Amino acid sequence: MSTTAPASARSSRGLGRPLQVQLPPFLRSRSARFLMVALGILVAYALPLLQPPFITTPASDFGGVMVTAGSYALVAVGLNIVIGYAGLLDLGYVGFYATGAYTTGVLTSQHAHWPFFLVLPLALVVTTVSGLLLGAPAIRVRGDYLAIVTLGFGEIITQVAKNTPWLGKAAGIKNIPPPPSIGPDEIGTDQDGIFQIPHLSWNGLVPSIDDAHKTPFLTFGVLDAIPYYWLILTIIIVVLIADILIKDSRVGRAWEATREDEDAAELMGVPTFRYKLLAFATGAAIGGVAGSMLAAGQGGFISPDVFPLQLSMLFVAAVLIGGAGNRWGALAGGVLVAYLPERFRTLSDWRLLIFGLSLMVIVTFRPQGILPPRRTRRALRAQAEIEEIEGDTVDA
Amino acid sequence: MDLSILQNSIAPLTLNDLFSNFWAYTITGLALGAIYALVALGYTMVYGVLQLINFAHSEVFMYGTFATAWVAVFVHGTKSVSQSLGNTIGLLALCMVVAMATSALVALLVERLAYRPLIKRGSPKLVILISAIGASFSLAEIMGLRDRIMGWFGLEDKLHNYVSQARNVYSSPVTVDPHKVFDFFGYGVTDVDLLVIGAALAMMFALDIFVRRTRLGRGIRSVAQDPETALLMGVNSTRVIRTTFLIGGLMAGAAATLYMLRIGTTRQDAGFLIGVKAFTAAVMGGIGNLRGALVGGLLLGVMENWGSAVFGTQWRDVVTFVLLVAILLVRPTGILGESLGKARA
Numbered sequence: 001m002s003t004t005a006p007a008s009a010r011s012s013r014g015l016g017r018p019l020q021v022q023l024p025p026f027l028r029s030r031s032a033r034f035l036m037v038a039l040g041i042l043v044a045y046a047l048p049l050l051q052p053p054f055i056t057t058p059a060s061d062f063g064g065v066m067v068t069a070g071s072y073a074l075v076a077v078g079l080n081i082v083i084g085y086a087g088l089l090d091l092g093y094v095g096f097y098a099t100g101a102y103t104t105g106v107l108t109s110q111h112a113h114w115p116f117f118l119v120l121p122l123a124l125v126v127t128t129v130s131g132l133l134l135g136a137p138a139i140r141v142r143g144d145y146l147a148i149v150t151l152g153f154g155e156i157i158t159q160v161a162k163n164t165p166w167l168g169k170a171a172g173i174k175n176i177p178p179p180p181s182i183g184p185d186e187i188g189t190d191q192d193g194i195f196q197i198p199h200l201s202w203n204g205l206v207p208s209i210d211d212a213h214k215t216p217f218l219t220f221g222v223l224d225a226i227p228y229y230w231l232i233l234t235i236i237i238v239v240l241i242a243d244i245l246i247k248d249s250r251v252g253r254a255w256e257a258t259r260e261d262e263d264a265a266e267l268m269g270v271p272t273f274r275y276k277l278l279a280f281a282t283g284a285a286i287g288g289v290a291g292s293m294l295a296a297g298q299g300g301f302i303s304p305d306v307f308p309l310q311l312s313m314l315f316v317a318a319v320l321i322g323g324a325g326n327r328w329g330a331l332a333g334g335v336l337v338a339y340l341p342e343r344f345r346t347l348s349d350w351r352l353l354i355f356g357l358s359l360m361v362i363v364t365f366r367p368q369g370i371l372p373p374r375r376t377r378r379a380l381r382a383q384a385e386i387e388e389i390e391g392d393t394v395d396a
Numbered sequence: 397m398d399l400s401i402l403q404n405s406i407a408p409l410t411l412n413d414l415f416s417n418f419w420a421y422t423i424t425g426l427a428l429g430a431i432y433a434l435v436a437l438g439y440t441m442v443y444g445v446l447q448l449i450n451f452a453h454s455e456v457f458m459y460g461t462f463a464t465a466w467v468a469v470f471v472h473g474t475k476s477v478s479q480s481l482g483n484t485i486g487l488l489a490l491c492m493v494v495a496m497a498t499s500a501l502v503a504l505l506v507e508r509l510a511y512r513p514l515i516k517r518g519s520p521k522l523v524i525l526i527s528a529i530g531a532s533f534s535l536a537e538i539m540g541l542r543d544r545i546m547g548w549f550g551l552e553d554k555l556h557n558y559v560s561q562a563r564n565v566y567s568s569p570v571t572v573d574p575h576k577v578f579d580f581f582g583y584g585v586t587d588v589d590l591l592v593i594g595a596a597l598a599m600m601f602a603l604d605i606f607v608r609r610t611r612l613g614r615g616i617r618s619v620a621q622d623p624e625t626a627l628l629m630g631v632n633s634t635r636v637i638r639t640t641f642l643i644g645g646l647m648a649g650a651a652a653t654l655y656m657l658r659i660g661t662t663r664q665d666a667g668f669l670i671g672v673k674a675f676t677a678a679v680m681g682g683i684g685n686l687r688g689a690l691v692g693g694l695l696l697g698v699m700e701n702w703g704s705a706v707f708g709t710q711w712r713d714v715v716t717f718v719l720l721v722a723i724l725l726v727r728p729t730g731i732l733g734e735s736l737g738k739a740r741a
Contacts, residue, residue, distance in 0.1 A: 152717030152720050324522065360527050
């Protein structure tokens with residue numbers, strides 16, 4: 001092994017050098033890292049209140065954009081389990097998103113009036129079951145066919161919603177109640193909630209406290225999107241913790257083994273089919289939770305048009321842009337895909353074109369995603385080292 | 397979905413209706429299926445050679461539909477006319493040639509920009525898939541923003557008939573009146589039905605001969621069978637890949653003209669559903685298998701029509717995908733199996 005310059009420094013293939021962040025020494029201790037994480041979470045919660053310049057979306061409500069970004073991020077984290085961990089290409093993920101949303105819509109508005117926090121776990125159960133039901137036959141077919149079967153499933157779900165009177169047909173479901181508020185909530189008054197939190201407003205780079213706009217603490221109304229964002233962020237954090245625990249467990253290792261070499265994993269005694277199904281159902285469950293949140297969101301309205309099949313492509317793109325297999329990558333991908341089009345709304349008509357072109361550019365210049373998983377980085381580094389030893393003869 | 401126009405004359409939908417109008421459903425289904433089959437060829441060829449789903453193929457088809465309409469506008473102006481097939485056959489031929497050329501050009505562009513750089517680098521499949529999805533989005537949006545793009549060059553007014561209101565439905569000014577040619581068990585088979593089915597079959601027959609008999613066709617089969625050995629035997633795989641995209645584009649262009657002949661309108665997102673269905677057809681017949689694409693396409697078209705006769709037109713797409721899942725479960729390699737490479741040499 002060479003001990004000279006880091007091998008990655010001479011990577012000239014345009015594959016992008018592995019991102020190596022060297023923390024300064026005083027940040028390497030355990031407590032310091034804990035502090036950093038806590039600070040990060042705090043900033044994430046406060047972001048829509050801070051309304052930092054440059055980041056804030058000028059043309060649309062920043063809180064609302066953050067809700068969408070959070071919702072996409074949650075979906076991307078769920079889809080990352082299916083695509084990134086288990087290596088199953090699911091192009092019909094929007095189907096589970098819709099299933100969760102419709103379960104919530106039906107049970108809280110259309111046919112019953114159950115409370116949201118009872119329906120949320122129920123939506124999770126329903127989507128898990130639908131994931132198992134769809135996955136059991138679909139995962140048996142070969143990888144590429146899984147893509148088309150799931151694509152078909154996504155289309156079937158929206159068509160069923162569009163044609164079933166029980167589900168409101170094309171008009172969808174209206175007046176889905178938001179999650180229950182804490183404290184008084186009379187719509188439109190600044191006295192809602194237990195207490196109110198003022199926003200910041202910026203004059204150039206000078207912040208000042210904006211007393212005219214206050215966010216009531218935990219009132220889910222129609223005027224302020226920020227409480228919804230807090231709820232989604234909380235769920236994301238819970239899901240991420242679960243994700244970390246699962247990935248580092250026997251299940252996570254089984255997924256990785258299955259993805260890398262299914263036959264070898266099977267020979268080693270990993271019941272690959274069962275683990276793939278588990279990944280599929282877990283992903284579906286998270287998609288369902290995200291859908292449920294969408295239904296009980298600020299608008300309180302869902303219709304088949306909210307779940308076009310193209311949205312599935314967008315979700316897959318989010319995961320792959322971020323870096324399939326890395327939860328932080330998926331998170332970032334989801335946020336970017338939702339946020340960038342809103343930030344640059346001045347180019348509104350050109351958004352999709354720019355999106356399409358940037359997809360092509362990103363995968364050409366950084367095919368492993370913005371934040372590739374550690375394994376990919378290790379593999380890239382190993383390859384660079386081999387090349388150094390053998391003198392650029394190894395093909396990618 | 398525009399396809400429902402195909403049978404809007406047949407209103408009440410029950411099992412009875414299916415049996416009393418059985419041949420009407422079957423023959424219009426075959427005509428629709430022939431269009432699916434032509435588009436499916438593009439998917440199946442690229443899949444056979446690269447083992448990749450060409451997501452941008454639906455846009456290749458969509459550009460063909462626009463080319464067809466543009467030629468009609470160019471020749472006839474925007475005033476809509478309705479003619480018999482005999483009077484339009486020359487125009488149709490011109491439309492088809494231009495549409496095939498346009499689609500082939502777009503397909504080659506997709507190959508050059510979205511595929512080749514990544515294939516050369518040996519990128520994983522998923523990455524190439526995303527690149528293709530990106531290309532698909534971009535192509536659809538370029539079509540949807542064509543008025544603005546022409547505005548950059550100051551050609552917006554000059555090309556008003558072609559580019560104005562780019563996001564709305566764009567229709568061909570020339571509609572063809574179908575004429576009954578003969579009665580088939582009570583259904584009057586029209587000349588348009590015959591032309592669509594006949595043209596599609598002729599195309600496929602020619603392609604089958606090309607792949608089985610010519611030198612380039614042998615190259616395609618060899619790359620599909622074993623890319624590395626083919627390379628060692630001196631097959632230029634880049635050229636083979638380019639040829640498959642070219643052929644897929646030509647077929648999609650022909651399909652686009654036939655589609656416009658029956659449906660008459662298009663939009664920048666018209667390709668998506670047709671693309672998904674054509675891919676379904678390819679998978680049903682056995683992806684990578686040219687004859688499978690034909691069988692899958694015709695079967696899909698017919699089953700879709702039967703299905704919508706029984707359950708109602710609004711369930712058409714659901715019927716398609718339920719059928720797909722059912723076939724894959726019973727016979728995962730499709731009806732005829734996967735065999736571009738293993739085709740009888």
